[in-house]
Amino acid sequence: MEALKLKLKQQIIEALNLQDTKPEDIDDNAPLFGEGLGLDSIDSLELMVLLERSYKIKVEDPREGRKILQSVQTMAEFIMSKQAA
8 A cells, every 4th residue: 555655756857747746745645635735636637647557547527536535645545446347
């Protein structure tokens, strides 16, 4: 799980072009939107594309997407649950 979270952080930084951010700057449980990383709705679309391309996971329901994209931890848990299924 730790390796997945590190990979996710690297992918988020790359996908969203967060040039001044390092993986260790992102707390596993910090919110990705709002007061955390300060991402917006365009960023959430980028993250959905990242999930689809990198992990072959398509999220159809926007409400589910909001729960999944709360933090690196929730994203990693979701990926693990889909890969285990």
